[in-house]
Amino acid sequence: MIYAIIGASAGVGRALATAFAAAGHDLVIVSSDERDLRALSSDLTIRHGRRVAAIAADVNDGDGYLDRVADAAGRLGALDGMLFPLGATAEDDDGRFDPSLVGALNRVNYEAVVSAATRFLPELRERPRATLVAFGSVAAVRGRGRNVAYSAAKRALQGFFESLRHACAGSRVRVQFYVLGYMETEQARGLQSRIPKGDPLALGRRVCRDVHRDVGVVYYPRFWRLIAGGVRAVPWTMYKRMRF
Amino acid sequence: MTARPGVRGVPTLLVSFDGGVRERTVCHRPDRYRLLESDVDSRARIARGGGYSYAAASFGGGSVTVEMQRFNRILGFDPARRTIEVEAGMTLGELLPVTARAGLWLAVQPGYPTITVGGCIAANVHGKNPFRDGTFRSCVADLTLFHPDHGFRRLSETEGASALELTCGGYGLTGIVVAATLRLEPLGGGRVSVKRHAIGTLSEAARMVQDLAGKSLFAYTWHDATPRPRTFGRGYVYEGTLDPGGLDAGDLAAPYRVVTAAGRARLPFSLWNTASARLFASAYWHLERHRPEVTSSGLFDAIFPFARRSAYFRLFGRPGLVEYQVIVPFDRTESFLAKLGRLILSASPPSVLLSMKAFAGEPGRLRFEADGICLTLNLERSATTLDLLARLDELSIETAALPNIIKDSRLPARVVRACYPEYERFRRELAVFDPPRRFRSDLSERLGL
Numbered sequence: 001m002i003y004a005i006i007g008a009s010a011g012v013g014r015a016l017a018t019a020f021a022a023a024g025h026d027l028v029i030v031s032s033d034e035r036d037l038r039a040l041s042s043d044l045t046i047r048h049g050r051r052v053a054a055i056a057a058d059v060n061d062g063d064g065y066l067d068r069v070a071d072a073a074g075r076l077g078a079l080d081g082m083l084f085p086l087g088a089t090a091e092d093d094d095g096r097f098d099p100s101l102v103g104a105l106n107r108v109n110y111e112a113v114v115s116a117a118t119r120f121l122p123e124l125r126e127r128p129r130a131t132l133v134a135f136g137s138v139a140a141v142r143g144r145g146r147n148v149a150y151s152a153a154k155r156a157l158q159g160f161f162e163s164l165r166h167a168c169a170g171s172r173v174r175v176q177f178y179v180l181g182y183m184e185t186e187q188a189r190g191l192q193s194r195i196p197k198g199d200p201l202a203l204g205r206r207v208c209r210d211v212h213r214d215v216g217v218v219y220y221p222r223f224w225r226l227i228a229g230g231v232r233a234v235p236w237t238m239y240k241r242m243r244f
Numbered sequence: 245m246t247a248r249p250g251v252r253g254v255p256t257l258l259v260s261f262d263g264g265v266r267e268r269t270v271c272h273r274p275d276r277y278r279l280l281e282s283d284v285d286s287r288a289r290i291a292r293g294g295g296y297s298y299a300a301a302s303f304g305g306g307s308v309t310v311e312m313q314r315f316n317r318i319l320g321f322d323p324a325r326r327t328i329e330v331e332a333g334m335t336l337g338e339l340l341p342v343t344a345r346a347g348l349w350l351a352v353q354p355g356y357p358t359i360t361v362g363g364c365i366a367a368n369v370h371g372k373n374p375f376r377d378g379t380f381r382s383c384v385a386d387l388t389l390f391h392p393d394h395g396f397r398r399l400s401e402t403e404g405a406s407a408l409e410l411t412c413g414g415y416g417l418t419g420i421v422v423a424a425t426l427r428l429e430p431l432g433g434g435r436v437s438v439k440r441h442a443i444g445t446l447s448e449a450a451r452m453v454q455d456l457a458g459k460s461l462f463a464y465t466w467h468d469a470t471p472r473p474r475t476f477g478r479g480y481v482y483e484g485t486l487d488p489g490g491l492d493a494g495d496l497a498a499p500y501r502v503v504t505a506a507g508r509a510r511l512p513f514s515l516w517n518t519a520s521a522r523l524f525a526s527a528y529w530h531l532e533r534h535r536p537e538v539t540s541s542g543l544f545d546a547i548f549p550f551a552r553r554s555a556y557f558r559l560f561g562r563p564g565l566v567e568y569q570v571i572v573p574f575d576r577t578e579s580f581l582a583k584l585g586r587l588i589l590s591a592s593p594p595s596v597l598l599s600m601k602a603f604a605g606e607p608g609r610l611r612f613e614a615d616g617i618c619l620t621l622n623l624e625r626s627a628t629t630l631d632l633l634a635r636l637d638e639l640s641i642e643t644a645a646l647p648n649i650i651k652d653s654r655l656p657a658r659v660v661r662a663c664y665p666e667y668e669r670f671r672r673e674l675a676v677f678d679p680p681r682r683f684r685s686d687l688s689e690r691l692g693l
Contacts, residue, residue: 010276010314014275033276033278035276035277036276036277039319039331040317042317042320043317043319046318046321046342047318047342185275186252186273186274186275186279189252189254189273
């Protein structure tokens with residue numbers, strides 16, 4: 001089968017690409033880091049013997065790259081699914097609301113995913129089985145004074161995927177949304193927390209295993225579902241005093 | 245999944261594999277090329293692979309440690325030309341299944357699978373049979389080096405040959421090895437037969453390994469090194485040959501428990517002492533005698549004998565171990581071994597094992613490479629041991645032997661200067677290549693590099 005992974009060169013994206021290639025899938029991988037993309041493409045081809053099309057593109061530059069994704073997928077066959085492990089945070093996303101920063105975070109974390117998913121949805125509906133997978137964050141469980149625009153965009157994305165899942169119910173398209181806790185990636189490196197971090201490669205294998213199942217919303221690592229429930233249950237009078 | 249502007253520094257307590265050096269240091273772990281090249285400021289840097297150096301070669305000296313584990317991708321593989329290009333963080337254990345599928349392998353591999361290619365280059369390591377296969381630099385066709393002042397440079401025998409020479413066995417002091425093209429050899433078999441020869445003395449064993457090394461896959465010895473006159477030096481010579489036949493893919497993927505420098509030192513005390521070492525040596529000697537003379541093992545276990553025997557290292561616990569590895573010129577081996585025996589029997593150190601193999605190579609700069617018998621002595625770290633090592637240093641100087649810099653976190657600069665004729669040349673060339681000396685480590689500071 002053929003999957004497109006948008007944001008594939010590092011962290012969770014790289015782990016997904018590795019897991020899907022190891023499971024025998026051909027890939028279209030997209031990232032703004034051209035050198036890493038080339039390296040990953042070679043690695044997956046040599047190690048797992050899969051066909052991999054690499055597209056260097058920055059989603060901040062608009063949706064033009066989606067034509068190249070469509071071309072590359074067409075050369076391999078036809079897309080069976082898309083995964084969107086992309087996103088961006090910013091140190092100064094703390095409620096100062098610089099409009100350009102909010103716009104940029106919104107673009108990467110929400111708009112780019114929505115554009116790509118809606119662009120390829122008609123094509124995916126024609127496939128015998130197809131899947132759309134997006135990734136959110138536990139940071140979006142409840143609004144707080146840090147990662148303000150990031151969390152809002154991820155929450156919007158979760159809402160969009162919930163709607164998309166509803167719209168695709170009864171069709172052959174699976175729509176999945178993974179809410180990620182702390183992961184062993186560069187983003188969470190140095191994070192002082194007693195909460196164990198998730199292994200990106202184990203996540204990749206899990207996503208690959210369940211790619212045809214109607215899993216809906218999945219927390220990863222799983223215990224984050226409990227933590228998220230607890231955070232939501234904290235009364236506002238207490239929550240407003242919490243600093244995390 | 246998310247992008248941040250730079251690499252995040254994390255204070256981490258790093259330990260040399262022998263437990264001799266511990267230091268809290270800032271670690272960076274870039275996972276993209278742009279992070280690697282933007283990770284530049286006035287602080288000195290040093291690259292780190294698997295962290296298996298006995299000496300503190302990948303941290304210390306006030307440097308930021310740049311962990312290269314994320315750079316572990318295969319960049320190109322040409323089975324017809326027998327070359328593979330990999331990033332420096334690629335481990336030998338990851339590499340073996342890929343090359344073995346094509347009937348190829350790296351002829352020079354140290355004994356633990358999570359050692360990285362970058363580490364092998366920096367320390368110019370040797371494998372099971374350095375007499376026949378040379379050292380790791382013989383496997384390096386070219387490499388890509390990153391230095392903040394030079395950028396990314398591809399070094400080969402035709403371009404930047406002197407920098408390549410300085411980098412292979414340069415202990416990471418010329419910059420960060422990012423990738424390398426490695427020369428592979430035909431594998432010729434999927435299993436290894438190991439023939440055991442019982443021997444009574446060190447001298448007899450040295451002659452036998454020298455004789456066998458040229459005509460077998462490997463030949464090494466194990467000796468009872470505990471200080472008892474009756475049993476000291478007895479042991480076995482193991483001679484390995486590749487059995488023609490198919491490769492068992494399951495063997496290469498079989499699990500093992502990875503030991504790290506920090507994990508090795510988890511036990512708060514050492515279980516090795518004079519009594520336990522004697523018990524172990526006697527038990528091993530007797531058990532081996534009752535095993536078949538020829539045994540067969542999978543390729544993975546033959547190449548990486550310590551992968552599934554890491555308990556040996558863990559038992560040294562937090563106090564750590566000491567490894568003294570030295571190449572003694574062939575014509576001085578007899579007298580060296582005689583003096584070594586006298587030293588061990590008189591000092592009664594808590595020695596655990598002694599092993600030998602034949603070596604051949606051209607000494608140069610600070611590379612551990614020469615013609616002679618390579619002798620490895622493992623001891624529990626203690627005051628008696630350190631005293632013995634000081635006397636072994638003198639013995640090495642006296643016999644023109646070459647102690648291994650990467651295996652000894654205490655080796656004094658004076659001894660290295662005396663034993664490595666090109667010590668000053670290495671310093672001089674390093675100063676020319678990198679005048680501000682942007683790459684430093686505990687090892688470089690200790691040795692005055």
